[in-house]
Amino acid sequence: MRELELREHATCLVCGKRIGTSGLQMFWIVRIERHGVKLDAIQRQDHLAGFLGGHAGLARVMGPDEDMTNPLMDPVELTVCETCGTGRQVCVAELAEYATFAREAREKAIQSGEKAEGKSEAEGA
Numbered sequence: 001m002r003e004l005e006l007r008e009h010a011t012c013l014v015c016g017k018r019i020g021t022s023g024l025q026m027f028w029i030v031r032i033e034r035h036g037v038k039l040d041a042i043q044r045q046d047h048l049a050g051f052l053g054g055h056a057g058l059a060r061v062m063g064p065d066e067d068m069t070n071p072l073m074d075p076v077e078l079t080v081c082e083t084c085g086t087g088r089q090v091c092v093a094e095l096a097e098y099a100t101f102a103r104e105a106r107e108k109a110i111q112s113g114e115k116a117e118g119k120s121e122a123e124g125a
Contacts, residue, residue, distance in 0.1 A: 012081035013098045014090055024082040031077045032096045035069035042068055076100055 001009075009029060010018055019027040045068070049059035076099035084090070 009079040011079065012084055013078040013102055014080055014084040014095070017081060019079065019081050022081065022083040026082045028080040028082070028085040029077060030080055030095065031075055032092060032099065033075045034072040034096065036072050037069055038067065041066050073100075076103065078102070 009027065012019060012027070019025075044066075045059060045063055048063050049056045052058050052062070073096065076096055078095060078099040080095075
């Protein structure tokens with residue numbers, strides 16, 4: 001990991017402290033994805049396996065190779081310090097919500113920075 005990427009992961013999303021505050025120079029980068037199972041696709045695959053005498057491997061090769069899940073949210077990535085990663089019980093949905101809010105805040109900051117740059121350029125012209 002290079003310096004710029006490390007700077008992006010410098011703060012724990014759970015406690016809000018800088019990584020390494022506890023004395024441990026380790027942290028977690030967690031990627032969260034949420035999926036829903038497509039029961040109709042699973043049933044089709046299961047019925048094909050049954051038709052082929054219970055050979056799931058053969059059904060996998062002969063079947064349509066379709067997605068068995070639907071993504072329910074955009075994947076999120078977050079940084080968790082070693083203390084929070086090993087000592088706290090945090091709900092995965094709560095972590096995903098934290099990461100979503102943090103991403104939205106970063107995007108707003110970037111957009112407001114671009115708007116400010118555009119205004120200063122217009123004023124200078």
